[in-house]
Amino acid sequence: MSRRSIIFLLALVCASQAVSFFDLVIEEWNTFKVQHKKKYDSSTEEKFRMKIFMENRKKIAKHNARFEQGEVSFKLALNEYGDMLHYEFADMMNGFNRTKNKKNYDLHKPLGATFISPANVELPDKVDWRDQGAVTEVKNQGSCGSCWSFSATGSLEGQHFRKTGVLTSLSEQNLIDCSAKYGNDGCNGGMMDFAFQYIRDNGGIDTEASYPYEAEDDQCRYAPAASGATDSGFVDVPRGSERRLMEAVATIGPISVAIDAGHESFQFYQSGVYFEPQCSNETLDHGVLVVGYGTTDDGSDYWLIKNSWGTTWGEGGYIKMTRNKDNHCGVATQASYPLV
Ligand SMILES: *[C@@H]1O[C@H](CO)[C@@H](O)[C@H](O)[C@H]1NC(C)=O
Numbered sequence: 001m002s003r004r005s006i007i008f009l010l011a012l013v014c015a016s017q018a019v020s021f022f023d024l025v026i027e028e029w030n031t032f033k034v035q036h037k038k039k040y041d042s043s044t045e046e047k048f049r050m051k052i053f054m055e056n057r058k059k060i061a062k063h064n065a066r067f068e069q070g071e072v073s074f075k076l077a078l079n080e081y082g083d084m085l086h087y088e089f090a091d092m093m094n095g096f097n098r099t100k101n102k103k104n105y106d107l108h109k110p111l112g113a114t115f116i117s118p119a120n121v122e123l124p125d126k127v128d129w130r131d132q133g134a135v136t137e138v139k140n141q142g143s144c145g146s147c148w149s150f151s152a153t154g155s156l157e158g159q160h161f162r163k164t165g166v167l168t169s170l171s172e173q174n175l176i177d178c179s180a181k182y183g184n185d186g187c188n189g190g191m192m193d194f195a196f197q198y199i200r201d202n203g204g205i206d207t208e209a210s211y212p213y214e215a216e217d218d219q220c221r222y223a224p225a226a227s228g229a230t231d232s233g234f235v236d237v238p239r240g241s242e243r244r245l246m247e248a249v250a251t252i253g254p255i256s257v258a259i260d261a262g263h264e265s266f267q268f269y270q271s272g273v274y275f276e277p278q279c280s281n282e283t284l285d286h287g288v289l290v291v292g293y294g295t296t297d298d299g300s301d302y303w304l305i306k307n308s309w310g311t312t313w314g315e316g317g318y319i320k321m322t323r324n325k326d327n328h329c330g331v332a333t334q335a336s337y338p339l340v
């Protein structure tokens with residue numbers, strides 16, 4: 001819809017019914033801008049953003065009406081990404097296995113240790129590693145395709161906690177700035193296994209406090225004295241097996257996974273058990289952290305997943321994703337964790 005037709009449409013609606021409709025939308029838009037500290041370079045840009053906001057708002061309302069009818073299992077909400085087109089958003093945020101230099105990936109094919117299924121144990125029906133104190137606060141990657149670094153620090157934070165009893169937040173910026181040689185490409189994308197290899201060879205990763213996040217590529221400033229944890233390699237969970245992933249999450253700790261997050265429904269997820277008919281279980285574009293699993297009161301199996309898009313997205317930064325349905329969105333396709 002062009003700008004002119006939007007204005008025309010609004011004028012029509014205003015003339016024919018609720019006098020305050022336009023005011024209402026403007027009010028909502030102003031609230032959104034204040035709430036999320038939005039600043040635009042020009043009034044043209046702002047009009048463009050407002051148009052996207054209104055279209056997203058409409059799509060979300062439509063989806064939520066279907067939720068009320070029981071046709072879909074999750075709700076959407078306008079969050080801080082409400083003024084972005086979907087492809088813009090995915091391009092900015094989804095940096096798993098995406099780089100300008102594809103050759104890097106072939107050069108650095110990481111080789112993980114073998115996952116051995118735990119024997120003689122009965123897995124619980126529900127796991128949430130947050131209850132054990134193994135998960136740091138939800139972080140925010142900002143406008144940088146560094147999801148892979150947050151996924152990697154998340155599982156190492158968990159393993160380090162299980163080893164030492166101390167939960168230490170680790171530096172994503174350290175990985176962004178220093179692991180290019182291992183096949184990562186900072187804000188342009190990367191993979192968790194490359195990060196684990198870097199940390200092993202480097203002999204450590206700095207703490208978040210000593211090497212804070214910048215959301216942009218910068219010089220490598222790793223300082224051994226500020227190291228917060230290290231690893232001695234990593235384990236790949238067998239590709240595509242939700243049973244093996246369940247075993248790993250239950251008995252090891254939070255696990256790094258890659259998923260297909262390339263859908264509008266993911267951008268605006270708010271609550272419920274996420275199921276996206278368009279989801280692929282092979283084309284993965286986003287690195288996240290599985291911190292548990294369970295089953296809802298109405299019988300839907302889910303994975304409990306920590307994202308790195310701040311706490312205003314999803315359930316305080318978390319999402320429940322469908323479990324035991326053909327490896328939905330590829331959650332079990334590329335799962336791994338560091339050895340400590
Ligand atoms: C990463 O990308 C390469 C090249 O596009 C592809 O061949 C490979 O299968 C991808 N790996 C994963 C784990 O998605």
Ligand SMILES: *[C@@H]1O[C@H](CO)[C@@H](O)[C@H](O)[C@H]1NC(C)=O
Nearest residue numbers: 239240241281282326327333
């Ligand atoms: C993806 O799902 C299909 C069924 O829809 C299944 O046959 C296939 O094995 C799955 N692939 C992976 C990698 O899990």
